[in-house]
Every structure is written in structure tokens, then in C-alpha cells.
Amino acid sequence: MKEELFVSGRNIPNIDPVLHVWHWHIPLYLFLGGLAAGLIFFATYFYISGKTDKYPTAVKIAPVIAPFAIAIGLVALILDLKHTLYFWRLFTAFRLESPMSWGAWTLGVIMPLSMVWPLIYIKDMIKYFESSSKRTTAVLKWIDGLLNDVNILKWVMDLARKYQMAIAWALFLLSIILGVYTGILLSAFNARPLWNTSILGPLFLVSGLSTGAAAVMWMSRHHFEMKAFSRFDLMLVGIEVFLIIHMFMGFNASTQAQQQAVALFWGGEFTAVFWGIFFTAGLVVPAILEIMELFGYKVPAFIPAFLILLGGLIFRFIIVDAGQITRYLY
Amino acid sequence: MKEDRSNKYMNPYLAGFLIGLMMIAAYYFSGEGLGGSGAFKKVAIATVNTVAPGYAHEAAYFAPSVENGKSPLNSWLVFEVIGVIMGALLSAAYFGRLSMKVGKSPKITNRTRLIAALAGGILWGVGSQLGRGCTSGLIMSGMAVNALSGYIGLAAVFGGGYLFAYFFRKLWI
Numbered sequence: 001m002k003e004e005l006f007v008s009g010r011n012i013p014n015i016d017p018v019l020h021v022w023h024w025h026i027p028l029y030l031f032l033g034g035l036a037a038g039l040i041f042f043a044t045y046f047y048i049s050g051k052t053d054k055y056p057t058a059v060k061i062a063p064v065i066a067p068f069a070i071a072i073g074l075v076a077l078i079l080d081l082k083h084t085l086y087f088w089r090l091f092t093a094f095r096l097e098s099p100m101s102w103g104a105w106t107l108g109v110i111m112p113l114s115m116v117w118p119l120i121y122i123k124d125m126i127k128y129f130e131s132s133s134k135r136t137t138a139v140l141k142w143i144d145g146l147l148n149d150v151n152i153l154k155w156v157m158d159l160a161r162k163y164q165m166a167i168a169w170a171l172f173l174l175s176i177i178l179g180v181y182t183g184i185l186l187s188a189f190n191a192r193p194l195w196n197t198s199i200l201g202p203l204f205l206v207s208g209l210s211t212g213a214a215a216v217m218w219m220s221r222h223h224f225e226m227k228a229f230s231r232f233d234l235m236l237v238g239i240e241v242f243l244i245i246h247m248f249m250g251f252n253a254s255t256q257a258q259q260q261a262v263a264l265f266w267g268g269e270f271t272a273v274f275w276g277i278f279f280t281a282g283l284v285v286p287a288i289l290e291i292m293e294l295f296g297y298k299v300p301a302f303i304p305a306f307l308i309l310l311g312g313l314i315f316r317f318i319i320v321d322a323g324q325i326t327r328y329l330y
Numbered sequence: 331m332k333e334d335r336s337n338k339y340m341n342p343y344l345a346g347f348l349i350g351l352m353m354i355a356a357y358y359f360s361g362e363g364l365g366g367s368g369a370f371k372k373v374a375i376a377t378v379n380t381v382a383p384g385y386a387h388e389a390a391y392f393a394p395s396v397e398n399g400k401s402p403l404n405s406w407l408v409f410e411v412i413g414v415i416m417g418a419l420l421s422a423a424y425f426g427r428l429s430m431k432v433g434k435s436p437k438i439t440n441r442t443r444l445i446a447a448l449a450g451g452i453l454w455g456v457g458s459q460l461g462r463g464c465t466s467g468l469i470m471s472g473m474a475v476n477a478l479s480g481y482i483g484l485a486a487v488f489g490g491g492y493l494f495a496y497f498f499r500k501l502w503i
Contacts, residue, residue: 269404276409285416292423299423300430 019192019324025080027316030182031211032073033107034204034312036066037179038212040114042232044172048165055228057220060121061128065215066114070107099184106181110174113167116160119147128221179205186323194261194319194326197250203243207312210236214286214308217301226301227293233308234290237283244279261326270322278318282311336426353474360406363471366414367464368407370455375402391459407467435502446501461486 014020043063046055078087090104118125122144129136147153160167183204186195210233217229251262264270286304293299349364356364375395379386379402386392395402422428434443458464461483463472469487472480 272404272409277412281412281416285419288420289423297423298426299428303419303428 016327018327022080022320022324024317025076027313027320029073029076029080030185030204030316030320031313032069032076033178033182034208034316035211035215035309036069036073036110036114037175037182037205038209039063039066039069039215040110040117040171040175040212041179041209042212042216042229043117044168044175047168048172055216055225056124057128057222057225058216058229060118060124062212062216062219063114064118064125067111067118070111070114074107074111099181099188102177103181103185106174106177110171110178113171113174116156116167117171119143119157120160120164122147176205179208182208186319189323191328192261192323192326193255193257193328194251194264194323196258197247199243199247199250200319203240203247204316206236206239206243207315210240211309211312214305214312218305220301230290230293230301230304233304234287234294237287237290237308241283257326257328260329261322264322264326270318273314274318274322278311278314282307282314286311334426335424338425349470350474353470356406356410356471357474362406363467363474364410365407365463365467365471366411367455367458368405368467369411371459372402372405372408435500438501443501446498 039062042055042058043060046052047059052059078084081087090101091108093101094105095101122140126137126140126144129140147157180201183200183202186192186204187198187200190196213229213233213236217226217233220226220229248262248265251258265274286307289299289304289307293304353364356362372395375386375392378392379396383396386396419428432440432443434440454464458467461468462479463469463483465487468483469480472483474480
């Protein structure tokens with residue numbers, strides 16, 4: 001694209017009238033970022049409140065997914081850039097008013113810390129994977145050996161153990177920023193009416209926490225913890241539904257541009273996929289299964305967990321795809 | 331603990347009647363009947379369209395579904411099958427049957443059963459496309475509108491089933 005040749009702001013390929021620049025990378029990243037935020041949030045929250053023994057999977061095991069999720073998400077983000085090799089320029093400045101700057105710096109700090117956290121619990125992880133996967137156990141044992149043999153790594157891990165509470169607080173706060181930022185990234189984009197609502201921040205945070213809780217529920221082998229996370233998840237799904245209803249109410253009470261944007265979900269082309277797949281299969285059905293479990297029905301934890309995770313992923317694809325085709329009228 | 335309901339099933343005549351009502355509702359609201367294989371066809375087309383869009387637009391089998399530029403997955407049958415899966419999950423959870431297992435004869439291994447299921451599924455997929463529909467799409471939806479093809483399909487599918495059941499009985503008994 002030769003931007004310098006444009007003579008009109010009304011005819012820009014891929015941007016006007018319909019934005020067509022964000023493909024699978026961004027929603028995938030938003031999902032993985034939210035999932036990592038949720039996992040780190042629960043791990044650090046229960047560590048800080050001294051409930052490690054009550055929720056061992058949440059604190060010690062599940063956070064191992066977070067650095068992988070962030071790493072895959074970052075690869076997706078970098079692939080999305082037009083000038084891939086210039087990604088480092090985001091780290092040459094910090095702009096308080098730019099959500100992208102907040103995101104880049106948050107990711108820059110949370111990534112190494114989220115790698116250190118599971119390494120503190122590597123012995124517990126070896127125990128967890130011993131019965132299920134020989135290959136994973138072997139890799140973990142090899143890493144454990146490295147942590148003991150290589151001096152600098154040993155020094156880092158000793159430092160991390162000594163200041164674990166400080167790391168926990170840092171990760172706790174950063175996880176909330178990461179979760180909110182995945183929504184703010186879109187809502188700060190004021191040229192697209194569907195995204196330009198401040199509810200997206202809390203909505204993406206809650207959805208990220210819900211996917212994190214689902215992942216813990218899936219991995220946990222302790223009946224008490226599994227049930228507890230099923231309850232957390234149920235509560236988060238309730239909040240999510242509340243926020244979604246209010247998002248739509250806000251749009252419907254707003255300008256014509258917003259009303260047209262939301263019409264995509266009320267009879268428009270995203271109606272079936274939003275209400276049928278995300279809302280019903282990704283929120284309502286897992287919520288019903290979780291309620292049934294609370295009432296003593298036998299429901300394997302991975303089924304509602306899988307549906308919640310899938311719903312979270314589809315939700316981000318819908319919001320990114322639908323948001324790009326909404327526009328102000330002229 | 332709940333009472334054990336894992337062996338309780340609905341009266342099949344009542345279930346059949348309810349499916350009939352569903353069929354009327356499906357025709358009324360979507361203009362199409364019920365179907366099972368159609369959703370898999372759409373998924374296959376969407377996959378081909380993603381991997382090789384040029385081929386999908388040229389091949390006679392794929393082209394009609396991708397010509398208008400919209401996703402082939404945006405179809406009633408895909409949503410219907412997702413609904414079937416969700417309904418099955420809820421119903422199985424309610425009756426205490428929600429678990430992961432391979433249903434088979436105790437005399438064969440899971441591996442044999444899964445290979446046989448895959449092979450049968452492939453044949454069924456090809457057959458359903460040659461016959462323009464499967465048990466639900468061709469026979470049930472067809473007979474619901476009194477189409478001759480539905481009755482012929484019924485005779486062929488169940489007749490074929492009786493003929494071949496003898497050779498594959500070991501997979502089940």
C-alpha cells in the first residue's frame with residue numbers, strides 16, 4: 001500500500017469503508033493473553049492469601065501453561081505486524097495514554113516472571129506428570145537438573161524463592177492489567193463503534209479469568225479444588241452474561257452507528273454464531289453442566305472446561321471480526 | 331448421590347414422535363429438514379476452501395457452496411449438529427451416562443473398534459453424498475415430505491444393513 005498517494009480519506013483499501021486488517025492472529029492472541037492472565041491471577045491470588053495447600057493445582061501446576069500461552073500469543077502478534085522485524089520499537093518508548101504501549105511493557109515483564117513461577121514448583125510438577133506422561137516428566141527432570149547445575153540459573157531460582165511474595169504481588173497486578181488490556185486494546189479504537197465501549201475491558205478480563213478457571217478445573221486432581229473452581233467459573237460466567245447484556249443495552253441506547261453495529265447480533269450475520277455457539281454452547285451449556293455437578297450429578301470436569309475455553313476463543317474471533325465491519329455513518 | 335438412572339431410556343415411540351415434531355419445526359423455521367451428514371459435508375468444504383480456495387471454486391462438488399463468498403459453515407445443518415451435541419451432553423449428564431468410553435463388543439480391542447468405526451464412517455460419508463443425504467437428511471427429511479427417494483433410501487439403507495450385519499456382527503457381540 002502506498003499511503004503517500006492517497007488523496008482522499010474515504011477510499012483506503014482494507015481500512016475504509018470496512019476494516020480488513022486483523023485476521024486470526026489478533027483474536028488468538030487476545031484469547032491466549034486472557035487465559036494466561038486468568039491462570040496467573042488465580043495462582044498468585046491463592047499464594048498471597050496463603051491457600052497454596054487448598055488449591056495446589058491452581059498455584060503450582062496450572063501456571064505452567066501461562067508462559068507457553070503468552071509465547072504463542074506473542075508469535076501471533078509479531079506475525080500480524082507488517083514490518084515484523086521492527087517489533088522491538090514498541091520497547092523504545094512508553095506512552096501512558098497508549099494501550100498498546102501498556103500491553104507491550106506488561107508482556108515484557110510478565111513473560112519472564114511467568115516463566116520463573118512454575119520453575120519454583122518444578123518438583124511438584126514432576127510429581128504431577130509422573131503418572132500421566134513419561135516424556136514430560138523426563139523433560140522436567142532435565143530442566144530441574146539444569147536449575148541445580150548451572151550456577152546462574154541456581155542463583156536466579158534462589159533469588160526467586162527468596163522474593164516469591166514480591167513476585168506474586170507483581171504477577172497478580174500485572175495479570176489484571178494483562179486481562180483488562182486485551183479488551184482495552186479494542187475499546188480504545190474509537191473508529192469502530194462495536195469496540196468503542198468501556199465494557200470490553202472488564203468483559204475480556206472476566207472472560208479471561210473464566211477460561212483460566214476452566215483450565216485449572218480441567219487439570220486439577222483434587223475433588224475439593226475441582227468443585228471450588230467449578231463454582232468460581234460459574235460465578236464468572238454469571239458476571240460475563242451480566243456484562244454482555246449491559247453492553248448490548250448500552251449500544252441499543254446509543255447513537256445510530258452503535259445501533260447498527262449491534263444489529264449484527266440481533267438478526268445480522270453474527271446472530272447465529274454469537275447466540276448459538278458462543279452464548280449457548282460456550283456459556284449456558286457449561287454453566288448448566290456445572291450447576292448439575294453442584295447438585296450431585298456426575299459430570300467429567302473436562303467437558304464444561306473445554307466448552308468454556310472454546311467459547312472464550314470464539315468470543316474473541318466474533319468481536320474482532322464483527323468489530324472490523326462496523327463503522328460510523330457518513 | 332442421585333438415583334442410578336443410567337439404564338433408563340425414553341420410550342422409543344415417544345422419542346420418534348418428538349423427532350417428528352422437531353422435523354415440522356425445522357421445516358417451518360429453516361426451510362430445511364433435519365440432517366447429520368450435511369454438517370460434515372460443510373466442514374469438509376470449508377476446510378478445502380481454506381487450504382485450496384482455487385480448487386474449491388472450480389470443483390463441481392465444492393463450488394456451489396463457496397460461490398457466494400460466504401462461509402459454507404454458515405448453514406442451518408452445522409448449527410443443528412452443534413445443538414445435537416449440546417443436547418446430548420445435557421441429557422447424558424442428567425441420566426448419569428456422561429463419560430468417555432468406546433462402545434464395542436467385549437471380544438475386540440478399542441483399536442479394532444476405532445479402525446472399524448473410521449472405515450465405516452468413510453464409507454457412510456461417500457455413500458451419503460452419492461445418495462444426496464444420510465438416514466436423517468435423505469430418509470427422514472425425505473419421507474417427511476413424501477419424497478420417493480426417501481422411501482427408496484429407507485429400503486436400501488435398512489436392507490443393506492440386514493444383509494451386511496451378519497459379516498460384521500463380531501464388532502458388537
